[in-house]
Amino acid sequence: MPQKIAFQGELGAYGHEACVTARPEYTPLPCGTFEDAIEAVRSGSADLGMIAVENSTYGRVADVHSLLPKSGLHIVDETFVRVHINLLGKVDAVLSDIKQARGHPVILPQCGEFLRTHKITPRSSSDNARAAREVASGDDPGIAALASELAAEIYGLKVLAHNIEDNARNTTRFLIMAREPDYARRGPHGMMTSFVFRVRNIPAALYKAMGGFATNGVNMTKLESYMVGGEFTATQFYAEIEGHPDDHAVKLAMEELGYFTDLLHVMGTYPAAARRHEKAGSAT
Structure with missing residues (x-):
């Protein structure tokens, strides 16, 4: 299977x-x-x-x-x-026919400049691929979808305009x-470790919790907070660092973090993608 x-x-x-x-x-x-x-x-x-x-x-x-x-x-x-955003229409449509484009609410503002320039009205859809499917099954040549070229292939649509996103990157x-973790691998571009934690209710706990990463030279690439259980006082943090839990520096930093937290859960250790190391302007 x-x-x-x-x-x-x-x-x-x-x-x-x-x-x-x-x-x-x-x-x-x-x-x-x-x-x-x-x-x-x-x-x-x-x-x-x-x-x-x-x-x-x-x-x-x-x-x-x-x-x-x-x-x-x-x-x-x-x-x-x-994410290359494409304007997909019926096979017999042309760009000047399009009066409305459908896509997920997240994707609509990402190509807002193109839509305004061509006087195309954006309309929300629950999914970009669903928008493509609905355009394909509909009979209005004035309606297009904002989706991938893969969606165009699947649903038999024509790409009326390629790569219309405002941001080139x-x-x-x-x-x-x-279901199971994999701690055995080592990636050619280094390793990443993701975890969530909640600091103890003591003064300067977050500052102290972060100190171990600085003193041990561990690079933290992401730190985000979000509420849990609808309580303003129950703030949880999501973090990502460069390195593997078996690395000496990471082990020391995580031990220090543990002193100032009442919840610490490693969500995964995985190879860093090569894309992380691309320089500006190298994306295609």
């Missing part, structure tokens, strides 16, 4: 593109929500999950960092997808989740 990788969205979504790029040997499994994709892995319906966590233009994907710690899954890899980062 072929292995499966779950993603949020319909076939042709950018999550589908991430699956095809990063795990071409797996069969993509579309899921309605991130919760559904996580549950597919947890239940064994899928072997891996491809979860979008942040976009270079839009920022953090809402709710994902609060979903992942509760998932019971482990991060085993990361991948970056260059528009990129989405995905985390690959599995």
Whole structure:
């Protein structure tokens, strides 16, 4: 039986593109929500999950960092997808025909300049690939979808305009989740470790908790806070560092962090993607 990788969205979504790029040997499994994709892995319906966590233009994907710690899954890899937004129409449509373009609310402002220039009205859809499917099944040549070229191939649409995103480096980062962790690998571009923690209720706890990373020379690439349980006083932090928990410096930093926290959970250790080391202007 072929292995499966779950993603949020319909076939042709950018999550589908991430699956095809990063795990071409797996069969993509579309899921309605991130919760559904996580549950597919947890239940064994899928072997891996491809979860979008942040976009270079839009920022953090809402709710994902609060979903992942509760998932019971482990991060085993990361991948970056260059998000090329394309205007997809019926096969007999031309750009001047298009009066309305449909896409996910996140993607609409990412190509706002193009839509304004061509006097195209943006309309929200729950999923970019769904918008493409609905354009294909509809009969209005004045309606287009904002989606990937993969979606155009799947639904038999014509690309009326390529790469219309405002930001030339528009990129989405995905985390690959599995039921079991994998601490054995060492990546050619270094390792990343993701974890969540909650500091103890003592003065300057966060400052003291972070001190161990500075004194041990461990680079923290991300630190984000979010509320848990709807309480303003119950703030949890999501962090990412360069290194492996077995590294001496990381081990010392994590031990010091433990002194000032009442919750510390490592969500995964995984190879850093080569894309992390690209210089500005090198993205394609």
